[in-house]
Amino acid sequence: MEEEEARCFLRRFVEEFPAALEEGCPLPVTPLSRRVSEEELHGESLELGLRMLSTRGSPAGLSALLCQAALSKLLQDDLSPFHCPQDAEANQEEEQEAVLLQSEAVERLFLNELINVALTWHQKLPKLAPSPSTSPYLHCSVHAIKNTRRKMEDKHLALAEFNQLFGIQDGVRRAYYAVFDGHGGLDAAVFSATHLHVSLSKQETLQSDAAEAFKGAFTHIDHMFRGRAKRERLRSGSTGVAVLIQGQELTVAWLGDSQVILVREGQTVTLMDPHKPDREDEKQRIEDLGGCVTFMGCWRVNGTYAVSRAIGDFDQKPYVSGDADCSTTQLLGDEDYLLLACDGFFDAVSPSEVPDLVLDALKRPDEPEEGGADPPLDQSDDAVGLRVAQRLVSHAKAAGSSDNITVMLVFLRPPLQLLARDSTAGRAGTTQDSTSHDAPPQ
Structure with a gap:
């Protein structure tokens, strides 16, 4: 991954996201589920971040590093405010199986961590390992x-x-x-x-x-x-x-x-x-x-x-x-x-x-377009x-x-x-x- 390519992407990204997402505004990418367990949060957050970055043309190596840095910060946060209310119909055994989080709210926090990492790296890009x-x-x-x-x-x-x-x-x-x-x-x-x-x-x-x-x-x-x-x-x-x-x-x-x-x-x-x-x-x-x-x-x-x-x-x-x-x-x-x-x-x-x-x-x-000539x-x-x-x-x-x-x-x-x-x-x-x-x- 070339540093210049990373810098160009970060410049475009922070122009689109110059600050953290405000409460209540639509997320730029849709989470996979409505509720997520703490164990599932790791994979679903990474998937969400990689999808968001990929659709905006981020180099794959940079996407991985950004998501890893953002997830590390997320997992240090207090996630208890995002706990789902207990389902009144759930029996005691089900309640003990997993603590569920409100996916949209906790993923907003993750995306904001991602945006903050991108803003920091745009100002000073860390040394990036080769892909x-x-x-x-x-x-x-x-x-x-x-x-x-x-x-x-x-x-x-x-x-x-x-x-x-x-x-x-x-x-x-x-x-x-x-x-x-x-x-x-x-x-x-x-x-x-x-x-x-x-x-x-x-x-x-x-x-x-x-x-x-x-x-x-x-x-x-x-x-x-x-x-x-x-x-x-x-x-x-x-x-x-x-x-x-x-x-x-x-x-x-x-x-x-x-x-x-x-x-x-x-x-x-x-x-x-x-x-x-x-x-x-x-x-x-x-x-x-x-x-x-x-x-x-x-x-x-x-x-x-x-x-x-x-x-x-x-x-x-x-x-x-x-x-x-x-x-x-x-x-x-x-x-x-x-x-x-x-x-x-x-x-x-x-x-x-x-x-x-x-x-x-x-x-x-490659196959030509219908009715067209063979592409070069x-x-x-x-x-x-x-x-x-x-x-x-x-x-x-x-x-x-x-x-x-x-x-x-x-x-x-x-x-x-x-x-x-x-x-x-x-x-x-x-x-x-x-x-x-x-x-x-x-």
Whole structure:
């Protein structure tokens, strides 16, 4: 992140917000919920701040640092004036579960802390650490569509600035990416996208054992969402896949049938085995608990959900498990990219097809406007990479997917290097082998 870019944004921002928000004036961004528990405040405040800054063109690294500084100040404030009155209909057990805060009022305080930090930094910008997205190379291409479904129930998060957002200063680069595929509503997917990375950052084993940290974070989020679902009478669920790049170590965690694959030197590497009700070990686990897996158009747990693991779906716990699986692999420096996607993509596209589809997307210019000529092709890495996810989503839709589709590519080397390698291989008369490996790396 360049200092001049940060200064330019701060100058624009303080022109729009020269002082704290006055009581009673509308918030510039809408909170996710009406009431928030003290535990949920961390994730919802960060989401609110990042959304507000992103829509105004803030550099991602600066956004993370501003939000982290504002949240640190918020958590030092006395929040008791924002406690919600006790619900007269709530029983004693529910009252003891969580102290609830009035979301709009407490988020106004957070946004004012954010504005005050921006005003201070506009006067004197602190020394900013370089963005982790510049070294090693990381570029994210993401596209999501509702497709033919009535609602869009997918959520995703790309967070190359993981350390800055949580104030981690141990010298180890970290980046986090996740895709969540909701069902029965968007609530569980939104909750997971808002809170999983926050819970992960708080796990004691994050630095020593990221897989164990991920498992703890998923379990914690499932427990947190149970409280939200109970008080707001929610019935939704969400599968999810998340990755943490920590130094040269890649950790993948997943619940359900969303997936991630790694492509190394043009070949797909299997990192995980998605949870599906008809997977033999999943079927056995469900039956051992006294449940059943039946075929009703597709394989379903107890004749209801078509997923065997998910955040939420509490009416079918423990048959629909909230326990995540994880795998860890070392990055060797020859990796091309990661691809994360929901089942709306993988139901129509096999992992072995991905390398050729990505290369084809990298080679082709953007689609012309209807009735217009082909636009000029920007051959920068950013421009070349941005269109790839959109091409893959379009391919899955054309191949017959009717579900919500979310595709996220995290390039681990510049896209133009992939094109150059393919061009060299073509001149040599060779073909890239995109055969999928059978076993995940240990």
